[in-house]
Amino acid sequence: MTSLHSVETPAALIDVQRMQRNIERMQTRMDHLGVRFRPHVKTAKCPDVTRAQVAAGARGITVSTLKEAEQFFAAGITDILYAVGIAPDKLPRALALCQRGCDLTLIVDNIDAAHALNDFGKAHGATFEVWIEIDSDGHRAGIKPEDDALPEIAHALQKGGMTLGGVMTHAGSSYDHSTPDALRQIAEQERAAAVRAAQRLREAGLPCPAVSVGSTPTALSAEHLEGVTEVRAGVYVFFDLVMHNVGVCTLDDIALSVLTTVIGHQQEKGWAIVDAGWMAMSRDRGTQKQTHDFGFGQVCTDSGTVLEGYVLSGANQEHGIVSCRVDVDHDIRQRFPIGTRLRILPNHACATGAQHPEYKVLLSDDSIETRPRFYGW
Amino acid sequence: MTSLHSVETPAALIDVQRMQRNIERMQTRMDHLGVRFRPHVKTAKCPDVTRAQVAAGARGITVSTLKEAEQFFAAGITDILYAVGIAPDKLPRALALCQRGCDLTLIVDNIDAAHALNDFGKAHGATFEVWIEIDSDGHRAGIKPEDDALPEIAHALQKGGMTLGGVMTHAGSSYDHSTPDALRQIAEQERAAAVRAAQRLREAGLPCPAVSVGSTPTALSAEHLEGVTEVRAGVYVFFDLVMHNVGVCTLDDIALSVLTTVIGHQQEKGWAIVDAGWMAMSRDRGTQKQTHDFGFGQVCTDSGTVLEGYVLSGANQEHGIVSCRVDVDHDIRQRFPIGTRLRILPNHACATGAQHPEYKVLLSDDSIETRPRFYGW
Known part of the structure; x- marks a missing residue:
């Protein structure tokens, strides 16, 4: 039996009990709200993780790349939403x-992408199911529910022979x-925008069977999801420090961590040097502007107990610096000896x-x- | 013949003429300074890139992981410096x-790692060549040249049967x-620290054949390298915006870029949405605190001409936001139509x-x- 002790570092470790708890929490909530749940698999990119989501009740998946679609289709999942606006050049692969x-x-x-889709469809005798992306919070892509272009795009797609399948948004x-309070409010804003867009399409005599919303914080904060047919969320499966600061998980819910080994010290500075740098952690500094800045990560013992105040305060490619946030820990060498x-x-995550x-x-x-x-595209 | 036009996006593109120019510039400089050059292959992790470095005169390589060592050894390179303090658990693989x-x-x-190395060597009848890492600027790992532990570590290694091969530092x-001026100064500081450490070892009757220094900025700024036997540098092979801000390359020297496609717009905000997000660019915001903040990257035409003022101002996992740094570009949709x-x-890089x-x-x-x-470890 392989044990934690024999895992080479750095390594990405999944605590399966925590992950299973996160999966059940989200699915129970979605069942209670009366909507389908379509997990976003871009977080884990691992068919085994998605199998656990499907086993708990998920129906269909969301992907962020065609590579994800191909890989998960090969793993037996057929109902796949590619939730990034389609680039014309990607249509042959789709x-x-x-x-x-x-x-x-x-x-x-947008109408240009709709026309490109229609042109490709005509040239190849192809019909795609297409949803229209709605902008519910101004943060990125999508068309506003009240925009005149919304029915225009839908009519164009229908006329071009595409199957109008619904609307989707991501707050x-x-x-x-x-x-x-703020999370409930943004969840309601997300819901209302998608439902309003669907209503406008239906008023224009167009079909809109799917009304899809979601992000981990809104999925866990919505008071009701009237008019919504499905929710999408990804990072909840592992959670992370950003989600902890947002307030939707505890540190003990975080199912993904990076296992690392102490390789040196700078005792007068209170540093332990570890073999997890930004290559193992990523360069993500998502907590930098939040209420609690965790540096490049929160330090725990090898069995997962949080070491309050100890963070990965610096990171080079294959070196991380562990230090205490509040004081210089002059006992760092004794606290975390070489090999710890x-x-x-x-x-x-x-x-x-x-x-x-x-x-x-x-396990x-x-x-x-x-x-x-x-990974890759 | 495959052309740029048929490359699916997002993609990591190497302009081989620029790369070749960067390789020749560094090698010429090293030849002029009279030192061996040992490129750090962690930047490209691609044997073909390293072959070009070796063809230009590089001797041996530097790696940041044992996986790099294994992959490059398989590609025919035998002289490999693993430039991260060895963790005891990694010794069987080494x-x-x-x-x-x-x-x-x-x-x-540090002495604990030296003892772990000796113990492992004794247990397995193994002798490793070992260099001692010197701290020349306090930024990370290494022991200060004047530290009493320096000869102590060296004596312990020698006594333990290891081959004392030299000292190395990275400013x-x-x-x-x-x-x-500042770059010349830090280059001299790096050189002097390594040379002083070597001197101390030799004064203690210990061998120190290799005196190894290097980083891209110091390699390109050192006035002389007296007492140094070899230089290491990695990112120079591609250069990047951080190096541009440091002042050691022009934008036209940057050999690595990410090819991307426009998939949408938010015209009132002056945004074009592209299919390169942080997954394609990385989360690195290295220019954030430099004199010129390039967001997540500098935008160029597909043939590589810099579009002054246009940057990747935002990035989600698979979405990037292209915008003008100074003004809201209300013509963004016309400037960069869908499919651009x-x-x-x-x-x-x-x-x-x-x-x-x-x-x-x-090509x-x-x-x-x-x-x-x-990738990986």
Whole structure:
């Protein structure tokens, strides 16, 4: 039996009990709110993680790249929403996936992309299911629910032979909030925008079966989801320090960490040098502007107990600096001798996971299994 | 012939003419200064790039992980310096590499690691070549040249049967400077610290054949390298926006970029949305605190012409926001229509390259070749 002790560092470690708890928490909530749940698999990029989500009740998945769509289709999942506005150049690859039996849904948020889709469809005798991306908070892409271009895009797609499947939105600005009130408010804003867009399409005589919303903070904060048919969320499966600062998880919910080894000290500075730098943690400094700045991560013992006040305060490519946030710890060499193994909780699970070719999965009997994850486009 | 036009986005693009120019510039300088050059291959993690460095005159390589050592050894390079303090748990893997014929050099900067090395050597009948890491600027690891522990570590290693091969240092704080004077000064500080450490060892009757220094800024700024035997540098092979701000390259020297496609707009905000987010660029915001903040990258045309003032001002996982730094560009939709392809110069080439499974290499005849790169540990 492989144990934690034999795992080479740095390594991305999944605490499967925590992950399972996170999956059940979200699915229970979605069941209670009466909506389908379509997890975003960009966080883990690991079919085994998604199997656990599906086993708990998830229906279909959300992806951020066509590579994810291809990999998860190969793993047996057919209902896939590609939640990034389709670039015309990617259509041949999307079509190939559909022709192999994948139920792939594309999104657009502008008339030019709709025309490109129609032109491609005409040229190749292809029909795609298309949803329209709605802008519910101004943070990124999407068209506003009241924009005149909304029915125009929908009519164009319908006329071009595409299947109008619905609307979707993502209130990514929910990450900027940290009180239950503000989170409830942005969740309601996200819901209302999607429902209003659907209403406008239906008023124009257009079909809009799917009304899809979601982000981890809004999914966990919505009071009701009237008019919504499905929710999407990704990072909840692992959670992270950013989500902790947002207020939707405790430190003990964080299921992903980076296992590292102490390789040196600068005692007069109170530093322990570890073998997890930004290559293992990612360069994500998502907590920098939040109420609690965790540096590059929160330090825990190798068994996962949080070491209050100790953070990864600096990171080079393959070196990390562990130090105490409040005081210079002159006993750092005695506290963390050479060879000491620590777990570091990440700022952003999606970014940290992406740095690793595989996960070491810590099971409930303390054994370790290795699960590959993929990357690239 | 594959051309740039057929490359799917996002993609990591190497302009091979620029790369070749960067390689020749560094090697010429090293030849002029009379030192060996041992490139750090952590930047590209691509044997083809290193072959070009070796062809230009590089001798041996520097690595930041044992995986790099294994991959480059498999690619035919035998003289390898593993430039991160060795963790005791990694010694079996290092030994396996030596037993296969690799001339692998390890480094230590403390007595505990030296003892662990000796104990392992005794237990396995193994002798490693070991260099001692010197702290020349307080930025990270290493032992100060005047520290009493320096000869102590060296004596312990020698007594333990290890081969004392030299000293090495890396003035990583050179990245924090941006004037020729300051760079010359930190280069001299780096040189002097390594030479002084070597002197102390020799005075104690210990061998110190190798005196190794280096970082891209100091390598390009040192006035002389008396007493130094070799220089290491990595990022110079591609350069990046951080190096541009430091003052050691022009924008036209930057050989790595990310090719991306426009997928949408928010015209009233002056945004074009592209399919290169932080997954393609990395989360590195290295220019944030420098004199010129390039956001997540400098925007260029698809043929590489810098579009002055246009930067990747925001990035989500697979979405980037292109905007003008000074004004809201209300013509953004006309300027960069859907499907427009752009190149984005990265803040930090080591971090951006690491996000990609392969490079698209643009040759002098405008054809494209694909070269794999690896990741992980």
